[in-house]
Amino acid sequence: MSTTVMPNSWNINTKPHKFCPGCGHGHVLRALGEAIDDIDIQDRTVFGCDIGCSLLAWDFFNIDSIQTHHGRTTPVMVGIVRANPSLIGIAYMGDGGGYAIGAQHLVNSANRNDKILVVLVNNTNYGMTGGQMAPTTLPGQVTETTPYGRDALETGAPTQGPELVAAITGENAYVARGTVSNLRQLKKYFKKALENVQEGNGFSFVEVLATCPTNWRTNAKDTWKFLEENMASYFKVGEYKVPPTKREG
Amino acid sequence: MSTTVMPNSWNINTKPHKFCPGCGHGHVLRALGEAIDDIDIQDRTVFGCDIGCSLLAWDFFNIDSIQTHHGRTTPVMVGIVRANPSLIGIAYMGDGGGYAIGAQHLVNSANRNDKILVVLVNNTNYGMTGGQMAPTTLPGQVTETTPYGRDALETGAPTQGPELVAAITGENAYVARGTVSNLRQLKKYFKKALENVQEGNGFSFVEVLATCPTNWRTNAKDTWKFLEENMASYFKVGEYKVPPTKREG
Amino acid sequence: MEKPIQEEKRVFMTGNEVVAWGALAAQADIMYGYPITPQNEIMHYWTRLAPKYGKSFLQTEDELSAGFATIGGVLAGKRSFSATAGPGNTLFQEPISMAEMMRIPMVVAIQQRGGPSTATVIYSQQEVNMTTYGGNGEGLRIVYSTATHQELFDYTIKAFNNAWKYRFPAFILGDGYQAKMREPLIMYNPEEKGIEMVKPDVSLGKEGVPGKDRDPVYLRNAYSMEEELFEVLMPMIEEYNKVSPEIEEHFSLGCEDADLIIVSHGIVSRAAMAAEEELRKEGIKVGLFRPITLRPFPEGAIREICKSTPNILIVESANGQLARLVKEALFGLPINMQAIFKPGVGITSEEIIKFIKSKKTEEIIAK
Amino acid sequence: MEKPIQEEKRVFMTGNEVVAWGALAAQADIMYGYPITPQNEIMHYWTRLAPKYGKSFLQTEDELSAGFATIGGVLAGKRSFSATAGPGNTLFQEPISMAEMMRIPMVVAIQQRGGPSTATVIYSQQEVNMTTYGGNGEGLRIVYSTATHQELFDYTIKAFNNAWKYRFPAFILGDGYQAKMREPLIMYNPEEKGIEMVKPDVSLGKEGVPGKDRDPVYLRNAYSMEEELFEVLMPMIEEYNKVSPEIEEHFSLGCEDADLIIVSHGIVSRAAMAAEEELRKEGIKVGLFRPITLRPFPEGAIREICKSTPNILIVESANGQLARLVKEALFGLPINMQAIFKPGVGITSEEIIKFIKSKKTEEIIAK
Amino acid sequence: MSLTIDKITFKVKKGIFNIFPQLCKGCGLCKEKCPHGVLDWSDELGLYGTPTVEPIYSEECTACKMCENSCPDCAIKIERKKKEKKEKDK
Amino acid sequence: MSLTIDKITFKVKKGIFNIFPQLCKGCGLCKEKCPHGVLDWSDELGLYGTPTVEPIYSEECTACKMCENSCPDCAIKIERKKKEKKEKDK
Amino acid sequence: MNKSVKIAIAGEGGQGVQSIADIIAEAGNEEGLEALYIPNFGIEQRGGVSVAYVQIAEKLIGSPKFEKGDVVVALSKRAVDRIIPYVGSNTIFVYDNSLIYIPEVSDEVVGLQSYETVAPEAQTNGFSLKEGEHNHYLIPHYADKVIGVPATDIAKKELHPRVFNIVILGAVIEAAGILSQESVKNAMENNLGSKFEKNPQLRQLNIDALQKGIQKIKEALVRS
Amino acid sequence: MNKSVKIAIAGEGGQGVQSIADIIAEAGNEEGLEALYIPNFGIEQRGGVSVAYVQIAEKLIGSPKFEKGDVVVALSKRAVDRIIPYVGSNTIFVYDNSLIYIPEVSDEVVGLQSYETVAPEAQTNGFSLKEGEHNHYLIPHYADKVIGVPATDIAKKELHPRVFNIVILGAVIEAAGILSQESVKNAMENNLGSKFEKNPQLRQLNIDALQKGIQKIKEALVRS
Numbered sequence A, B: 001m002s003t004t005v006m007p008n009s010w011n012i013n014t015k016p017h018k019f020c021p022g023c024g025h026g027h028v029l030r031a032l033g034e035a036i037d038d039i040d041i042q043d044r045t046v047f048g049c050d051i052g053c054s055l056l057a058w059d060f061f062n063i064d065s066i067q068t069h070h071g072r073t074t075p076v077m078v079g080i081v082r083a084n085p086s087l088i089g090i091a092y093m094g095d096g097g098g099y100a101i102g103a104q105h106l107v108n109s110a111n112r113n114d115k116i117l118v119v120l121v122n123n124t125n126y127g128m129t130g131g132q133m134a135p136t137t138l139p140g141q142v143t144e145t146t147p148y149g150r151d152a153l154e155t156g157a158p159t160q161g162p163e164l165v166a167a168i169t170g171e172n173a174y175v176a177r178g179t180v181s182n183l184r185q186l187k188k189y190f191k192k193a194l195e196n197v198q199e200g201n202g203f204s205f206v207e208v209l210a211t212c213p214t215n216w217r218t219n220a221k222d223t224w225k226f227l228e229e230n231m232a233s234y235f236k237v238g239e240y241k242v243p244p245t246k247r248e249g
Numbered sequence C, D: 001m002e003k004p005i006q007e008e009k010r011v012f013m014t015g016n017e018v019v020a021w022g023a024l025a026a027q028a029d030i031m032y033g034y035p036i037t038p039q040n041e042i043m044h045y046w047t048r049l050a051p052k053y054g055k056s057f058l059q060t061e062d063e064l065s066a067g068f069a070t071i072g073g074v075l076a077g078k079r080s081f082s083a084t085a086g087p088g089n090t091l092f093q094e095p096i097s098m099a100e101m102m103r104i105p106m107v108v109a110i111q112q113r114g115g116p117s118t119a120t121v122i123y124s125q126q127e128v129n130m131t132t133y134g135g136n137g138e139g140l141r142i143v144y145s146t147a148t149h150q151e152l153f154d155y156t157i158k159a160f161n162n163a164w165k166y167r168f169p170a171f172i173l174g175d176g177y178q179a180k181m182r183e184p185l186i187m188y189n190p191e192e193k194g195i196e197m198v199k200p201d202v203s204l205g206k207e208g209v210p211g212k213d214r215d216p217v218y219l220r221n222a223y224s225m226e227e228e229l230f231e232v233l234m235p236m237i238e239e240y241n242k243v244s245p246e247i248e249e250h251f252s253l254g255c256e257d258a259d260l261i262i263v264s265h266g267i268v269s270r271a272a273m274a275a276e277e278e279l280r281k282e283g284i285k286v287g288l289f290r291p292i293t294l295r296p297f298p299e300g301a302i303r304e305i306c307k308s309t310p311n312i313l314i315v316e317s318a319n320g321q322l323a324r325l326v327k328e329a330l331f332g333l334p335i336n337m338q339a340i341f342k343p344g345v346g347i348t349s350e351e352i353i354k355f356i357k358s359k360k361t362e363e364i365i366a367k
Numbered sequence E, F: 001m002s003l004t005i006d007k008i009t010f011k012v013k014k015g016i017f018n019i020f021p022q023l024c025k026g027c028g029l030c031k032e033k034c035p036h037g038v039l040d041w042s043d044e045l046g047l048y049g050t051p052t053v054e055p056i057y058s059e060e061c062t063a064c065k066m067c068e069n070s071c072p073d074c075a076i077k078i079e080r081k082k083k084e085k086k087e088k089d090k
Numbered sequence G, H: 001m002n003k004s005v006k007i008a009i010a011g012e013g014g015q016g017v018q019s020i021a022d023i024i025a026e027a028g029n030e031e032g033l034e035a036l037y038i039p040n041f042g043i044e045q046r047g048g049v050s051v052a053y054v055q056i057a058e059k060l061i062g063s064p065k066f067e068k069g070d071v072v073v074a075l076s077k078r079a080v081d082r083i084i085p086y087v088g089s090n091t092i093f094v095y096d097n098s099l100i101y102i103p104e105v106s107d108e109v110v111g112l113q114s115y116e117t118v119a120p121e122a123q124t125n126g127f128s129l130k131e132g133e134h135n136h137y138l139i140p141h142y143a144d145k146v147i148g149v150p151a152t153d154i155a156k157k158e159l160h161p162r163v164f165n166i167v168i169l170g171a172v173i174e175a176a177g178i179l180s181q182e183s184v185k186n187a188m189e190n191n192l193g194s195k196f197e198k199n200p201q202l203r204q205l206n207i208d209a210l211q212k213g214i215q216k217i218k219e220a221l222v223r224s
């Protein structure tokens, strides 16, 4: 058998996965899978994915998984870990699921300091439904519902998720923004976030800047460019809240 | 006719109002009414109240008013002003309506910079339903659903609303927290907020710390004490975001 | 500003595009929406067309917001609409229940997809229960189930007009097939066809200073006593019942001498119609009854027809949601009912023909 | 830890308190809830009792969250429940539609209040449509409509057991009157009464390393093709239909020789029962049929009874929501139906008696 | 608009203290807020049959309006003496 | 678990470049990310019948794994030469 | 004949209406009878007319609310307006003829009644009506018996204002005539026991109040 | 007899399947006939088999999907598996016998087809099956006629790979036999006109491709 670089926690029987060519979800799930491998929590973890392209990960991991409703993955995972606190719940969702339809869950779960990890894939659009505006769509960006470019005066500026979450969580929360263009860093964020949950310490939230060449209508070059220039200039990568136990140095 | 100190914009025919004795909603609506009087926008204003004790204000003002659903006043007012931008929409709600069930609306409306004023009455509980925990309930506070006192480890710390809103709104937003124990200041906040909407400038949000003697089970003395000591030590009064045009000095 | 549609013309487009044009033709002012397949393209077309004709659009954060914002638009006196499907329609029941109570003429296009839950993004007729009677109310709504793109256009216009005329929320109930397929239709400017457009009126933000020039408007949906509520509800229910006969619509074919009547709605009725024609050719006397309004249901019409032909075959892409409406309408009559229930999948005329032919005459026709 | 209920005892309490105790008796593990009148005190009592018996509680941010978190609790293998009413029930339809699709045995107590919209916080029977058939699905649910505090207790226990046994979401359908009134009942430990408690099983987070010791569990509610969905749905529907006769329950009184049968459910059936007794005293032969399960509806039983007595009087605090279920069940039979519909308000035995006496015999009894 | 709202008027040191019993719900917030302990319960009954307030130590009243501002029902109205207002308010 | 995934192996300057055509969706992200322009389209077809990549300027490859890390499908695997790894990596 | 009684009691929030009803129902339950008590509750928390319905019977009770009561009680002017629909020609109508009692804001005697109700209209009407109209109320003279019990006065003068509602309780018990004093006292003990323990004097005060109420009705029923 | 035809076309995402179907339907409409085109669409965006259904008739068309097609086309191996259920004994089955065509990732010719579909299972099966099984496909020989058109080869060698799908279009038109070349060309113009304007050469290329396709079927139908 030829071995690939797939993390152990990936289910090889369901690969190649169902995401589009060049889709950032693949990157995110790889970093997440490696983090799970590293801290060896495959047997304690429960993975929930949202409706949105994230649903394509419903059979992704060698981990008990559930695909929920659009925006509702957070409450499902909260329900699970409240009923069985020994489990580590990961809620995996898009920017639409997390910042639009599920914003009340994100805000209140963060506020309650629920012991789960929320991973939010920011691809500046509604991927699964064919590329409409998301709360994170950049000013001027053309989407199916902003055919003349997003007019920030009419529809606002892109939602700053980690900033928002960090503003309301307690000191035991872990909040970061990573990018698929730096997988090592992203993995490090995931590890810290998962450990924070594992230790029963606090709510953990990682937003990831990710590619969606299908709806961006970009070739490989422009895909990286949009991610690393356009998106990165709005969304600052880094750690927004690090619990005392996880601070370095 | 004997004249009272009621603002002109109050409808005297529906007074005395329907709030409990000592209820902070009365104070808030007084400051709001005075601000409306001062900038003379009674004919352009539309008032929406939530379900929660705020609904008792459905016939409060000499202003076209609608009582909506729990948590849904923001989208109703957004719908109105999007359809008729010459109107000034005020969405009046409780902490449950704004921070719990309607949090997605608050976050996204703030983010979109909708030209409305959201007034949120923080009384640290669900008043209308008989005093359950709200997102703003203080640690240790006894409510109907935290009969042994709110355990912040289990249910989180009180939501910091203006802080949250300020973290995501653009620079044209106005965000403040007032208190019914300083009505002059509160009125000033309301005026700035309403002017900010009137000028088509931006989203305006004012949280108000308010009394609920009925569910706090407090006499007059303890009512003030809870507001001015317990609440004030958690919730800092002040302006959180002032648009450039409204900055003083 | 140019009128969206100047003169009658034959076009060839998808159903979602038709709804967007239908709304333009109906002089809709503003759409509030949240993406969901298979209705997305209604928004996509609307966002492309809207700026050209001075119309507005707002993408909200969810369907609750879309529904309540649509209500807001109506209150401001504008023809306001939205579009949704499946789980989005489930969420819409909250704002719709408020519209029902407060007599708010919101218009919503629904493109049914598979259910329950997320199911499929494709097609079904499983949103009939919910669209007719969803929420904590009594189903005081107008629901048009369309079968062709022509009807999608016609009834989009009618939905606006009857919503504002009768002040009940109105729905265009399509499905994923209708949403995504292309077929020809004639578009027109309704006013040139002699269709009088019912004018919207302003509820909140009327002229004058309230309390000075006029009384303030106070709208509410909460009542303190049971009796108060009852006094608000009963006249509404009575009015609904009174105007129902004016609103009810149906289509029937070959029922006069039929031995068996196929009852189906929406796009499935096209397969039923094809089957009817095919079977007639073979000398099998089959009729078709198709309710166009699912709410109010054309009870009088179907009872009349089924009195002479008490054998019916219900065909629907759901597990008996149409059947429940039909049973209710035909209550008390001695009817022999057969059914093809295929929740979430399409139905072809071949299937219907096969079904009918497979049955013994006595099974189907128990006169 | 102490058992909540040691031995049978007579108590006198409000319905909301009864539900909390019933859940304890049923060995419920965790409640997720959002406040709404008139169910609040279920949460109030549960939060007071829970810590004493090692049970958990989470107050969520809304009913969507309460519903989905309840699903989460079930997936973790715990008996999980919630309680709601009115607009909260409307929102619950979203998670319930997922539970329906994924066979998740969530339990929800519903204390009906006035509708549509916010209406009143008091009382009604207007949540029947929604609780039986809400959401974008086919109504694969178990709905118990209780009439007494004893039943609130009994059927809370049964709801948990049958939810987990059959894996359909189950509802205790009460109302604001039942919620807030006090009356006596006997509480007991079901296991001492010989009621076997169905054990919950873990769906997610089972023993062992997935992919190594066992296959991972993958649960989903979205399908890519219509045919896939159909293949998932049909066996579910068939199973529901198959087990329905086991689940159906009803109560009837004096139907054998009745000229007229009053059909009502929930608390209204108490007034109906009193009316029945009163009228019998006067020699008027009236019977009572009361469905206890509204879903599945006791169709066989009511058809049997109405074959000999084809005159029925539906009485409900809604505008025909029970009537629709009854009409469906009695479809095809030549029945003469009268109705007292009082949406959102209580109905007394006096009213029923008055109604019956006010009618000419021919109107009511058209044998 | 042309409602008559009864008021009871008290002369106090620095002005006039008016109370509108039909508006007073007897919450006591004003009484607690008065910096000079001027107010106490009155025999006059308010809206709910509860006592209203009156300035029993009226000579202590500085017409500071704290009570007026702390009434959620606009049941109090303080009129400052015009003349004194022109004087230094100390 | 015991699936066979075909791989195509290329010797490159600092190691081995493996590509798994059944995993490659031809997105080109790797190709764009390679700091040394090592990769180009190959005649070998991937999962969707699209071309996969191969290291055409294999002598430029530093085995830096940028390509591996930028593949969302784990279709590339770089093996660094053991010996060279011990040497200074400059 | 079956023993059974229907009682409706209305008063201002804070007058202890729900408490009386609760005690009556519990006493019925104590005696092994079917007993059903339901409060009226609405949107508001405070400030409204509070109504309680109690039924006691030998068999399962029908609907929790009823059309006409056997005993109907009104404790304030507004309460009379509200409760009149429940008075029929067989009703014993009891009212406090020392109206209006002044309730305390914080009603410690019976705890907070968190589901009091009021129609917003009812509450505001008084004020927006013209002077005079406000104070009218009609005693329903078509009732079987109309009995005024000066409960407020009795309580104030002879006992303690707080036990005003227990005087009424006594009156209702006597008018209803199907409960033994013993079970009522037991129910009172259940209901107010913890308060009695804190303040033992209160127990006797309450028992006395009960007797006064019973006595008043006895006198009235004999007179009539 | 009524003129009417039912066509089903399946191929890989990016092969321009939807575009062909769309043009056929539009041509039908051009001729004043009833025409109905519906794509298959599902959860996913990319990577699946794309299916299109077209019907043309004189009267209102029944259901948008049908059981058996008059003309059924498959353009890839996976597409054959997917489309087989639509092949009946009266079907003309057309397939690309220069299979497999290599689609470009970014299909500029016909624009992005944002509602392509695939069953996740269908997509992953190939991979998780054992070696060999993956490549099997069955040509439905029970069809009325089975015609291989080497569209890919023709396009590649004689024209341009991009117009591969127009060769297929020509084949379908001819197999269906109810549309005039004229209306098909008009429909092509509507559909691709903006591209033709940018690159006028493309117009002739497409017309040639159409002819080639028509020709191939003509030959085959004569032969058989």
Ligand SMILES: Cc1ncc(C[n+]2csc(CCOP(=O)(O)OP(=O)(O)O)c2C)c(N)n1
Binding pocket: A051, A052, A053, A054, A069, A070, A093, A094, A095, A096, A097, A098, A121, A123, A125, A126, A127, A128, A129, A134, C034, C035, C036, C037, C063, C087, C088, C091, C118
């Ligand atoms: C209640 C509800 N509303 C709408 C939808 C339709 N829907 C499916 S996915 C999606 C958006 C997905 O966008 P995002 O969450 O950003 O995820 P992405 O696909 O971009 O990864 C929407 C609106 C739905 N399934 N359910």
Ligand SMILES: Cc1ncc(C[n+]2csc(CCOP(=O)(O)OP(=O)(O)O)c2C)c(N)n1
Binding pocket: B051, B052, B053, B054, B069, B070, B093, B094, B095, B096, B097, B098, B121, B123, B125, B126, B127, B128, B129, B134, D034, D035, D036, D037, D063, D087, D088, D091, D118
């Ligand atoms: C959808 C829905 N859920 C729940 C309720 C019940 N409810 C009414 S008011 C309220 C809470 C009110 O609290 P808050 O918003 O803080 O306002 P307050 O009464 O404290 O001023 C709730 C939960 C409702 N009416 N609708």
Ligand code: SF4
Binding pocket: A018, A019, A020, A021, A022, A023, A024, A025, A053, A123, A127, A128, A211, A212, A213, A214, A215, H045, H046
């Ligand atoms: S649409 Fe975008 S986010 Fe969704 S799978 Fe394709 S590339 Fe990824």
Ligand code: SF4
Binding pocket: B018, B019, B020, B021, B022, B023, B024, B025, B053, B123, B127, B128, B211, B212, B213, B214, B215, G045, G046
């Ligand atoms: S319950 Fe509290 S918030 Fe509500 S009216 Fe009374 S005092 Fe005010």
Ligand code: SF4
Binding pocket: E033, E034, E035, E036, E037, E038, E039, E055, E060, E061, E062, E063, E064, E065, E066, E067, E068, E078
């Ligand atoms: S005006 Fe000031 S000093 Fe006078 S009574 Fe009021 S609060 Fe007290």
Ligand code: SF4
Binding pocket: B022, E023, E024, E025, E026, E027, E028, E029, E030, E031, E052, E053, E070, E071, E072, E073, E074, E075, E076
């Ligand atoms: S604050 Fe107002 S309502 Fe309260 S006691 Fe004082 S005057 Fe009366």
Ligand code: SF4
Binding pocket: F033, F034, F035, F036, F037, F038, F039, F055, F060, F061, F062, F063, F064, F065, F066, F067, F068, F078
């Ligand atoms: S390992 Fe580095 S240098 Fe070699 S091909 Fe990959 S990216 Fe290029």
Ligand code: SF4
Binding pocket: A022, F023, F024, F025, F026, F027, F028, F029, F030, F031, F052, F053, F070, F071, F072, F073, F074, F075, F076
């Ligand atoms: S990044 Fe991966 S999938 Fe994309 S072309 Fe390179 S090897 Fe293939």
Ligand SMILES: [Mg+2]
Binding pocket: A052, A094, A095, A096, A121, A122, A123, A124, A125, A126, A127, A134
């Ligand atoms: Mg997204």
Ligand SMILES: [Mg+2]
Binding pocket: B052, B094, B095, B096, B121, B122, B123, B124, B125, B126, B127, B134
């Ligand atoms: Mg509150």
